[in-house]
Amino acid sequence: MRLRRTKLYLPGNNPNMLLRGHLFEPDGVILDLEDAVAVSEKDSARILVRDVLKRGDFGDCEVTVRINAMDTDLWRADIETVVPCGIDGIRIPKVENPKDIRLMDEALSGIESKAGIPVGKTLIFCLLETALGIWRSYDIATASKRIAAICPGGEDLRADLKTTRSENSEELIGPRRIVVLAAHAAGVDALDTVYADITNDEGLRRETEWVKQLGFQGKSVIHPNQIPIIHEIFTPTAKEIEQARRIIEAAAEAAAKGLGAVQVDGRMVDKPVVKRAEFTLQRAGLKSGGER
Amino acid sequence: MKTAQAGTLESMDCIVTVSESEKGRGISVSMEGASVARFGGAIIDSTKETLKNLDIHDVSVSIQDNGAGDLVLRARVEAAATRLTGGDAR
Known part of the structure; x- marks a missing residue:
C-alpha cells in the first residue's frame, strides 16, 4: 500500500517551491499546471515543470502533476509534456464523466508506448469538484485500472452546490461520504481536499481526525506546515x-x-x-x- | 523589433527577455542580478546552448537574475524564445 497521507501542491510556475517542496517530506507532491498558474503563463510553467521532472529529485515522494481540465485545449499538451518524464500519475480536475477517463486512458497509453514507458504505469487521480462528478463517483473510479484515488473538491464544489464555506464544512458532509463509499467499493483510495486556513492548526487537526474517521486515507496540502499534523493523525501509534x-x-x-x-x-x-x-x-x- | 519575455523576479527565478536581431548578428547576452559576478560565464554558455538547440541564432537576450539555477535559467530562456518565435511551447 502506498501511503498517501499528504499530497503537497507546488505551483507550476514557482521554481522555489517546485525544487524544494519535497524537502518537507510529504508522501506525495502535486506539480500544479492548473489553478496555480495564470492563463498567460501556462506555456512557461509547462516547460519549467518538464525540466524539474526530468531532474527527478523528489526523494521518496509520489510525483503527480495536476493537468488542466479536459474541457480546455491545454490538457493534451500537458500530458504529452509530462508523461514521458516518467511521473507516477496525473491529477485530473473537474472530472464529471467516466467517458473522459476512458479517453484519458487511451491517450496515456499512446504516450507511454511512444516514450518506452510500460503501458498503464501512469496512474490517474480524479478530482470530483461538481455535484455531477460526486454523483458519478463510483462509475468514474471504475472507468480505468489506472485510477488510484478519487478526491472531493473544496471551493469549486461548494460553488456548484450553491453554498458557502461553514466553520465545520457541514456542506461537504454528504459529498465526502459518497466519495469514501465509492472509493472503497471501487478499491481505490479516498483522498480529501485541502484545508484552506493555513494558520488554523486546531481546525486542520479537527477536520483531519474527522475525515480519517469517515474512511479517507489522506489529504491534499497547500502549506508545508500542515504536513506533520496530518501525518501524526494518519500514522498508527x-x-x-x-x-x-x-x-x-x-x-x-x-x-x-x-x-x-x-x-x-x-x-x-x-x-x-x-x-x-x-x-x-x-x-x-x-x-x-x-x-x- | 519583436520581443518576448518569460519568468519572474521571485526567489530562485529570473526574467529572460529575448529580442530579434538582424540575421548574422549572432547571440548577445546581457545580465544583471545576484549570481552574475560568480556565474556570468556559465549563464552565457547555458543561454547560448539552449537557443542553439532551438535553432535560434540571431537574438539579443537580457537576463535579470534572482538566484535562478541552471535548470530554471534554461527553462525561462526556452519559454521566452518559444514565445518570440510563436511556436508551441512544449
Whole structure:
C-alpha cells in the first residue's frame, strides 16, 4: 500500500517551491499546471515543470502533476509534456464523466508506448469538484485500472452546490461520504481536499481526525506546515501497532489449530478485527497489500 | 523589433527577455542580478546552448537574475524564445 497521507501542491510556475517542496517530506507532491498558474503563463510553467521532472529529485515522494481540465485545449499538451518524464500519475480536475477517463486512458497509453514507458504505469487521480462528478463517483473510479484515488473538491464544489464555506464544512458532509463509499467499493483510495486556513492548526487537526474517521486515507496540502499534523493523525501509534501485531499473531495461531475465533485482551478476534489490524500495519508501512 | 519575455523576479527565478536581431548578428547576452559576478560565464554558455538547440541564432537576450539555477535559467530562456518565435511551447 502506498501511503498517501499528504499530497503537497507546488505551483507550476514557482521554481522555489517546485525544487524544494519535497524537502518537507510529504508522501506525495502535486506539480500544479492548473489553478496555480495564470492563463498567460501556462506555456512557461509547462516547460519549467518538464525540466524539474526530468531532474527527478523528489526523494521518496509520489510525483503527480495536476493537468488542466479536459474541457480546455491545454490538457493534451500537458500530458504529452509530462508523461514521458516518467511521473507516477496525473491529477485530473473537474472530472464529471467516466467517458473522459476512458479517453484519458487511451491517450496515456499512446504516450507511454511512444516514450518506452510500460503501458498503464501512469496512474490517474480524479478530482470530483461538481455535484455531477460526486454523483458519478463510483462509475468514474471504475472507468480505468489506472485510477488510484478519487478526491472531493473544496471551493469549486461548494460553488456548484450553491453554498458557502461553514466553520465545520457541514456542506461537504454528504459529498465526502459518497466519495469514501465509492472509493472503497471501487478499491481505490479516498483522498480529501485541502484545508484552506493555513494558520488554523486546531481546525486542520479537527477536520483531519474527522475525515480519517469517515474512511479517507489522506489529504491534499497547500502549506508545508500542515504536513506533520496530518501525518501524526494518519500514522498508527506504537500502542496500536503492537495491538495489531498481537491480533494477527493470535489469528494465525488459531487458524493453525483449526479454531475459528480467538480472544486478545479479553476481546473476540474475528475476521473484521483481523482485517482492521492488517490495515493498521499497512498504514504504518509494516505490511504490504491494500488498495492501489 | 519583436520581443518576448518569460519568468519572474521571485526567489530562485529570473526574467529572460529575448529580442530579434538582424540575421548574422549572432547571440548577445546581457545580465544583471545576484549570481552574475560568480556565474556570468556559465549563464552565457547555458543561454547560448539552449537557443542553439532551438535553432535560434540571431537574438539579443537580457537576463535579470534572482538566484535562478541552471535548470530554471534554461527553462525561462526556452519559454521566452518559444514565445518570440510563436511556436508551441512544449
